[in-house]
Amino acid sequence: MSKEKIKKQIMNLAPVVGLLLLYGVFMIMGTVKDINIAYGMKAIINQSIVVAVVATGAIFIYTLGSFDISLGASVATSALLGGIVYNATGSLLCMFLANIGVAVFISLFNSILASVFNLPVFVTTIAMLSVLNALVLVLIKVNGTGSEIAVPAEAVKALDTTGFKVLILVLFLVLCIFVFNFTKIGRMQKMLGGNEICARLTGISGKKMAIIGFAMAGIGVGLGAFVSTIYAPTLTKNTASSVGMDVIIAIVFGGMPVSGGARSKITAAVIGAFSMTFLGQIMTLMNFNSGIGQMVKAVIFILVVFVATFNQRSKMLPR
């Protein structure tokens, strides 16, 4: 095997090795500190799933070389409107459909708005972030108690199991892997992210692909909102407040190239989400407070981007 190929394999496997390493450290520290490992793992899965589901859908946006900063706010809005629908109908199915419908609508609105005004999509998502944050406050004020919208805990209790949440993640992951790796859509998205001009001159429609990409991301957001509601049925303005940033960090942690393109991979989202949660748990076990934890995450984020792009930069700079 050539040196270059070995290097490529190492780069490909690094995120998985990183995840296994974090898992190992968590297990060792958990044993040393004598915590309930099974309970800890359950907590990690619960914490990771919302981010993993949203990030999996968001890979379609990142592959295009774009990003959506409003994903967290979109999860919150979708969850709140889903909660309102449940309280009006008493149907979990209606809530689920509302979650998905609202999220896909917001996502598509972002991409269509960008298309109409011919703006980079991330610009419209910045505007959308403000709008959605305001909408969350309005919804809570008008439809809730003033500080929350609550779905009865008994209604979602049956679904609040690790197995069900993992099932949702697995099903969505399989769908995304299928679309990304085994249909024309994935190939076209990667080409667009790699070279937009070349993709256009190969008959690939950037607008169509952006709409499909954002629709997939919307489904992920809707599912994330549903899982989030099941896990914490009392919805407040803080619901999913950290999801937006966590998704960005998870995707990069998982080995997704920041510029998108041909090297994009769906699994980066899940690997990244779990790696990040393990890291958070390890820091908790080390008695770091949350502020220090955030700082460590930020440093690791920069390190990962630095290492992932080092080869590219060292090749480009001399020119």
Next chain:
Amino acid sequence: MEKKEVIVEVKHMDKRFGSTVALNDVSITVRRGEILGLIGENGSGKSTVTSIIAGMQKADGGEMLYEGREWHPSSMINALENGIGMIVQETGTVPGITVAENIFLGEIEQFKKGVINRKQMMRKAGEILDSIGASHIKPQMITGALDLQDRKLIEIAKVMSKNPQILVVDETTTALSQIGRDIIYKIMEKMKEENKAVVFISHDLDEIMNVCDSLTVLRDGKIIVTFAKEEFNEDLIKTSMIGRELQGDYYRSDYDGRYDSEVVLEVQDGNLGDQLIDFNLQLHRGEILGIGGLSHCGMHALGKVLFGAEHMAKGKVLCHGQMVKDEAFAMKNRIGYVAKDRDVESLCLNASIKDNIAAGGLDQFAVSRFLILPGREKAYVQKQIDGLSIKCQEMNQYVSALSGGNKQKVVFGKWIGRGSEILILDCPTRGVDIGVKQAMYQLMYQMKKEGKSIVIISEEMAELIGMVDRLVVMKDGRISKEFERSNTLSESDIIQYMI
């Protein structure tokens, strides 16, 4: 003959890329007051050896001496600061910044007095552009808005502003029109007169024989022979390059310019700024139609218009009587387009050979035009790799690691694989060696015989005369002359209608 002073000496240099041997015991001597030509097929090692001299990469073994001292440049910037400048084969400018910022990239500090003195920077950039004869490029222009030729001239200006002792020109002239080429020739002549040295890489044999004082031939990473000017012989050089005599015809040998009367693609009353003015053109089944002219005559825009990638202000493009609305429509109607700016418009460099070829043929191998089965995809791509003899380690190799000729073969594979009936080729043999060129010409001829139609847009007159059934010469957005295929047609007959 009196031997001139040696300025750079490369001794027994080796370089490998994975399992590929790029250089094997290569020794080269560059002398002051001389233009040394390097010639060889794509992947023969020309760019590798010069890029090592110019600090772009490091050798695995061997020795380099520059002005008698050991030479180990740490980067291209370091080499340029020490007097060795290189103009690279592909784009080396940053698109989103001004021309002046590109010229002084990494050196803007010199204009800093608290804040950057932009006026001074613009003035200095203007002086440098004037000095190389590129006054038409304004320092405040955004680089990305300029065409390939002007971007290349910016690179030349950047290098020449450092007053190098050695200039390496790597396969640059094929991207340029005659005006651009003349600028480079003048610079090279001036360097020679000033007792400096030039290393010139080109696939254009006539050009390299005209310009160079000596010529070194590389093949498969080895030095084959070095010819002094008085030993230059076209056939001998070609044979040395490919290791055998070129078998069969280079261009097509017949002068039968017949084709079917059926019109497959046409432009009706086309208008696009000053690029196309009241333009009418018809392409017939089984025809190779040549479009010639100066770089800015509108012919490159015409290529895009024919493919639906650029929309005219007035007029229409019809394929079998139906309006060509966009690229997707063109592809559906089996039109293929090979763009001039290969790295920017035709390839995704950070993707593999497989990704690039497959992107053009998704509707060909996908089940129900949607579902991708890896086995079918690989078989489709492998067929193109084998059919076009693309030199690569594997189909998952990044396109950016391929030589110019092999990159172009990947682009051809993208369009031929999907069974294109109409091919629009904009400078299809740019940066391609004679072996690959011959293969491409024979492929085009074969396609014509199969009833396919081809438009060749080219600045190489010999290529147009050698290959086309009908030649349309363009000037200032209009057709200035049309020639039928003939064995008496010469370059001078054509040039008078271009200028």
